[in-house]
Amino acid sequence: MKAFDLHRMALDKVPLDFLGEVALRSLYTFVLVFLFLKITGRRGVRQMSLFEVLIILTLGSAAGDVAFYDDVPMLPVLVVFITLALLYRFVMWLMSHSEKLEDLLEGKPVVIVENGELAWEKVHAENMTEFEFFMELRLSGVEQLGQIRLAIMETNGQISVYYFQDDEVKPGLCILPEGCSERFTEVPEAGDYVCVRCSKIVAMQKGEKQSCPRCANPEWSKASRAVRVT
Template identity: 50%
Template sequence: MTAFDWQRMLIDKLPLQFLFEVTLRTLFAYLVVFSFLKISGRRGVRQLSLFELVVILTLGSAAGDVTFYDDVPLLPVAMVFLTLLVMYRVTTYAMERMPRFGDWLEGKPAVIIEDGVCDVPNLERKNISTDEFFMELRQKGVEHLGQVRIGIMEVNGDVSLYFQPEDQVRPGLSVLPSPLRQQYRQVPAAGLYACTCCGKTTELQAGGGGPCSRCKHEEWSEAISSQRYAPS
């Protein structure tokens, strides 16, 4: 083999006309994947469940191979598409008829925030760090946990939020990144502080601190009580 052999690197032993066949194969693969998403009724990746994502990846693998391998015929890929579509229909039907099967396959929504306090064990079971979760909250216009009445982690990884009425917003933990909020093991002044792990608020005296009564975490941040300004 000769290094930097441009003939081999660019097209090897295939004729130049094969490039037009690649165009046709790519169009075929695109239409197959697009048709699946259209028939299944899904409009975006954020709406895909774990099962649906596996189906799409499987279909994408088959569609990817057919685009540029000259020895991969088109009809078997079409059969892969039909088989996956039947599996999808059967599985979704079974999930509707057998809720336990659906919960096992996709998981269940989990309440992560309730009345301004974060359920850390539920968050850990979802394999999501507090920093990642707080990033989701910031993107939805949340400044601190006290603004949130209920926060639910959906099965597709999205976060659904129900906010406190304006007159019931309570002091809570800021969701800003750690470098942008002061954190203490011993607080500098008396006041209301929030646990930086679960968000539980506690009145502390100057020099006070210690473990949170809810999660045993030992770092505190001054609780804030600003109102939420919804995006216009």
């Protein structure tokens, strides 16, 4: 075999006119996936549950094979589509009658911020990192966690946010990118400092060094008291 053989890399052993068949097969599988999305009534991946994403990935695998391999017939992928569509309808019916099954397949909403503080134990138990949440919260106009009464990660990956009134905003962790707020291992002056990892607030004296009593992180930033600008 010759290395960097452009003809082999581009077509291998298939004839040039097979590319037209690939286009037809791709259109066929695109229509099947589109029809499935219409059946589920969803507008996008962010609105899908874990179970629905799994169904789409399974269908996509079958669709990919039939689109590119000349020895894979097109009718079996239609059977796959029909089977998955029926499975989806059946599982949806089962979940409407069983809360335990719904929790198993769809998951449960997770509280990520409660009373202005990251719900660290719940987030940690779910093996999730806080950074992706902070990005989502920034997109909702949140500057610091003390502005939030409650934030919930829904089963479809979206975050529902409930805010404090301006006069009820608490001091909290600034969630702007790292360069927008100073971090300290030794605090420069007395005041309230917040753990940059779990958002635990501790009153500290000038020159004090300590690890967070909640998550053992040694880095702190000044607690922000910014209110929302709407």
